[in-house]
Amino acid sequence: MADQTTKHLKFFGIGRIIPYLSKVNKLIFLMVFFGLTGSLTDIILPLFQRYALDHFVGQGAFDTIAIFTVFYLMTILIAAVSNYISCALAIIIEMRTNRELRQLGFNHLQTLSFSYFNQNSVGYIHARLMSDTSRIGSLVSWTLVDCVWRFSYLIGAIVVMIVLNAKLAAMVLSILPLLTVLYAIFQKRLITVNRQVREINAQITGNYNEGITGAKTIKSLGIEEKIQSRFTEETQNMRKKSIQASRLRGLFAGTMNLASSVALAIVLWKGGYIATEELGTFSVFMSYAQGMMEPLRWLVDIISDLITTQVNIERFTNLLAVKSDVEDSPEVVEKYGDILNPKKENWEELRGDIEFKDVTFQYPDGDETVLEHFSLKVPFGSHLAIVGETGAGKSTLVNLVCRFYEPTQGRVLIDGRDARERSQLWLHSAIGYVLQTPHLFSGTVRENLLMGNPDASEDQIWQAIHAVSADDVIAHLEKGLDTDVGEGGDLLSTGEKQLISFARAILADPKILILDEATASVDTLTEAKIQAALEGVTAGRTSLMIAHRLSTVRNADIILVVKNGRIVEQGSHSELLKLQGYYYELYTRQYEEEATAKILA
């Protein structure tokens, strides 16, 4: 039995997680050991009953009662201690394995490129990190110790029976082949039906999601009944499948129970003759005959469990195996360090010259070339603007400058050197970045600001705040800079978050400043503040501005106009207007909208 299980385990993907267990393998060994001693006491306990029957009752002699009690108590104590240790260890192993895997996964995610995050939803990645790991953790602890308990008990019981009375044991064990056949008949069906129930359950959750998230739309369409009938169909299906599953499970459990009664009947029928002389042995046989079936019945649960866990193992180890599209070469890591051990002493100062040299680019998950032999110089201190409609692909150039992606062909030069010659961390630490949807981290405002420059003085902090006109935002906060911003900064309004994230970027005093639709999702007041601050904070820096609103980019040195992922026009504001092309069209339309909004306000 045990052998077969090991074979199965390998098959269930266990092999793939063994390398990650190095820190707990000693504990696992201990857990198994104490699991064994625990199950040994379970096998021994009925033997006390046998002794009591044969010696005390059979011979009427209580001469050994004291020593009997002592041994009995000791066995109980050993059982308790073994169970304590193996259970405590199981939890410890479970939690440490979870921790280890989660950390590994988390660390790995910090190095993966954006294409991974674009292709996989946050929910999906989050589930890999949190639920897959915990399933694996419980596999190497509880499932394992359970196996040890149950199967060593089974083997122990068989051994003791053989020792006590080989003939009777042989008769009891003769039902085992029958059980194997029964097991083979049920196992596959049970596993299938278990899976089906799980799938329907997931579907019902999905339906709830739809019914609740889409409630407003459902109402306005007046299709409540239609949605409801679909839902009812699903719950009906769930009910049917669950009952079907319980029939199958009940049948299986029933036959197993019947088998254990057959064993009991065999003991009584064939073993009854010994009852007069060896009543103790007889009673022990009865206990074992009934206890033997338990591990076998449990086998179905464990296998169906292993099959689901196998999926978790596969998905999680796949996550760890994903390679980043953007990786620092060994030489670069050698010189500049990696994210955990940066060698800041070797970092050069960034000057702020950017050059695209014959760059051709295609997103790893896309099938269209978005840049073809594109060359452009953005010398230090100049301002580049990229405009176009939402979803037109304006972020591509910024992604390349930040080396979130690398060109398919050609090079991006930072200060005249290929961006790949220095580490990502070096580049990111020197670039200021303000995103469309501002994101703050749990903690105080001050902690968030200091992200940009951990060594900034109080003065510098206030200068940065002042530079982006965020003074009154801070003044409004209850505890000023020490106000907690909440998870993802959600205790603040989007506008407040944006001004703080703007200040955060400025505080780092970056040579290259990137504003990625910084005003697109904020209120008009914040927008006005950011607009007003722009000229001041971009002076003395190379700036890249992605903008939806064209009035903000009029002063840029170069404007790139993007449509359907491609750059269609390029030039200064007045040149582009003269062209009377796409930029002109966008501009007039926006002017119209702005004028309208102004009148209506």
Place this chain on the structure above:
Amino acid sequence: MKNKQTISLLWRFLKGAKRYFLITILAAGITALADMLQPQIIRAAIDCALGGKEADFPAFVMNAVDRIGGFAYLGQHLWIMALAVLIVALVQVVSQYTFRVFNTKASETLVKTMRDQLFSHIQHLPFSWHMKNRTGDIIQRCTSDIDTTKNFLSEQLTSVFRIALLLILSVAFMCSMHPLLTLIAMLPTPVIILYSFRFHKKIHDGFEKCDESEGKLSAMAQENLTGVRVVRAFGRERAEIEKFEKQNNDYTTLWEKMGKTLSRFWSISDILSGVQVMLVVIFGAVYCVRGSLLEGEYISFISYNAMMVWPIRQLGRMISELSKAGVSIDRVAYIMNSPVEQDAPDAIDAPMDGDICFDHVSFAYENSPEILHDIHFTMKAGTTLGILGGTGSGKSTLMLLLDKLYPLEEGCGRITIGGTDIRKIRTGHLRQNIGMVLQEPYLFSRTIAENIGITSPEPDMEAIRAAAQAAALDESINSFTAGYDTMVGERGVTLSGGQKQRAAIARMLVNDTPIMIFDDSLSAVDTETDAKIRQAIEKRFGKASVILISHRITTLSAADKIIVLDRGRIVEEGTHDTLKSAGGIYQKIYEAQSGIQEVCP
């Protein structure tokens, strides 16, 4: 469970499941009784059939034995006893099977009723309720709280019943054989139950702490994944890893501590119940020798005692868990007790192709100042009405009121369609006949064709295609490999904002409703598409009453009547030709939108 209302709610959920529960409980009773019989057969075999002693079995048993040939005959033919074991086992298996299947039937019927009623209730809760309550929270109540409630009603309650029955019967049978030994066996039980109960009450806080810590860890991962761009842009990977590591360690340590407490509890329970068994073994032996207990009785006594041990250990936990279920039931009751939308008893399916009239309508949202003041206008059937207004002017509220998504209080004016007050029109009928595209339309996770055709009972592919063409969505759909059968949403392609809006427009057009509302629906699409869609819609003008809410004069100018809303009041009313020179807001906007050429440098 706070009040009567909740209990009556549970009673309502139990509808249709009660008889299954009854059978379940009956089957549990039969199983328990059969469980009790098995040791009696063994006892009879050992004491009477083999031991040749007298035992006080009930008269009907003795009669039956005598008819077969007396105990001595049975001792010669032990197979008859073995057969009795098997027959009882068969009864056990059948009743267990019945218990399992009917328990599942009961719980699945129950959970289906709960899910259906809850879902239906949610569908019929008013729009304002959905605006007020957070989606995530409602989903939580519908999934995990439902599961807890189900477990409470189907597993815990039946388990408590089973355990109590088993306990009572075991004690009764034990008492019938040896009251004094029974007393000794019962001695430690109050201690075990009390210890377990108190422990589980206490450990509750520990579990909560662990949950909270896990929540934090999970949120941290979520925050990191959503903020991946910021993390990278600021080179924050290392700090993030350290932060995660700390929380990861905290959580693990918390659980390790918890694991030790739990294991301690388990092993102390092991000792307590081990000692209890030991007492029975030793004192049983003593009574055996003294002659007050027969050997067979001794063995069956030990069997009964074994049946009792686990239930006793479970009982404390059961009781402590019952209190947790109350919380979940209350959370479900919160939804079920929220009042649903209701039609007046005399509501009718009035014809919807009449004039629409807002008759001195004023409106305020709950706990907010009045947003619409004395709105009064009439729109002739089959004409087109344009509405121009800034953010917060109340134009969208107007449409929500027309669709009865917010009810108009008595005394705040009337809205009539064809002369009938909409309060008197059946809500479902009204909404099915008013086509409206919400600003944030929701698409269902079905195919595109199903989404467009969702309002019609028998979706007609021709009509769906035509609607998609009119909404300028046809081209996008054809670019998908699966075309109209492409799945939308989580399980399929993600549509862009503009595509979603066009799909929602198509969904509305396919229905050919007598009233159509476009609430800024074309804002997310570009001018070209806007024009295309408008042309397609204009073809349908004349048949339907169309309301266009827009900022674009080009969109509004074709309307038969235009009203201008400002801060909840109608400030201008007329046609494009009269308004464009009336000297009001409309004229200003008209000029701003057509005088572009001169404004541009």
